[in-house]
Amino acid sequence: MRLRLLGDSIAAGVGSTRREDTLGPLLAARLRATGHDVDLRVHAVPGARSADLRAQVRAAVASGVDIAVVVVGANDLTRFVPAHVGAQELHDAVAKLRRAGAGVVVATAPDLSVVAHVPPALRDVVSAVSRDYAQAQLQAVIRAGGVVAHVERVVTPQFAADPALFAADRFHPSAAGYRAIAAALAPAVEAVAAEHRA
Template sequence: MRLRLLGDSLAAGVGSTRREDTLGPLLAARLRAAGHKVDLRVHAVPGARSADLRAQVQAAIASGVDLAVVVIGANDLTRFVPAHVGAQQLHDAVADLRRAGAGVVVSTAPDLSVVAHVPPALRHVVSAVSRDYALAQQQAAIRAGAVVAHVEQAVTPRFAADPSLFAADRFHPSGAGYRVIAEALAPAVEAVLSA
């Protein structure tokens, strides 16, 4: 099973000190434990925005892809990409992957209000903008044929309560944080494989 990780620094594993504690290897290990033979490739690029998905999708299709996990949105938020623009770019990426025969799981933009650098007075605004962006992404991804992993519902409260889930930069997840995210992603991945 050709598993491909696309997206930004979260999909690439920035923040973890060990490669095996990043999303790709964690998901691959879970799938192997369930009896799948997994070929993992990570096409994600730190700093990527939704506009950068096209090149990653092309690379994934060129290498062969059965299941694509797309994690995108944080950099769109930090760079003020309008929600309708990023959502359309995500839609197009998912549609291309689906046309290539891949199952697709999308993890939408995180709630950036839990990041330590956000001033407390702005957290409610940042949270609302993050939610609106993620909703636009969710609708676009579903229209294009993806399964959306509702990672934020499970992950945001845990990251807000436990600083050890962040890496030293207080922005990216630590290895422990990636394990929490992978656990939240797993049901959607498993749903796509069983469909």
């Protein structure tokens, strides 16, 4: 099972001190536990926006891909990329992966209001903008034939309640944070893998 991770610093594992505690290895371990032989490659790039997925998709397709997990959106939000623009770029990336025969699972933009750097007075606004961006992404992914894992619904309350889920920079996840994200992603990834194998 050729598992490819695409997207931004979260997909790449920034913040964790050990590679095995990042999304790629954690998801690969879950798939191996269900009987899959997994070849993992991480094409994600820290700082990537949805526009940067084009190059990552080319690399994934060139290396061969059965399942692509895409985590993107945080940098679009911090750089004020309009939702319709980022969503279209994500749609195009998912569509290309689907045409290459891959099952695609997407974790949409996180709710950035839980980040410590966001002033309390702005958190409601940031949360609303994050939700609107994620909703635009969700619709784009579905149109392109991908699957959306509703990671933010599960992990946002966890990250809001437990500072230990953040790394020292208070922005990226810690190892514990990555385990929480992987646990939320895993059911969708496992379902797509089972369908692909069938």
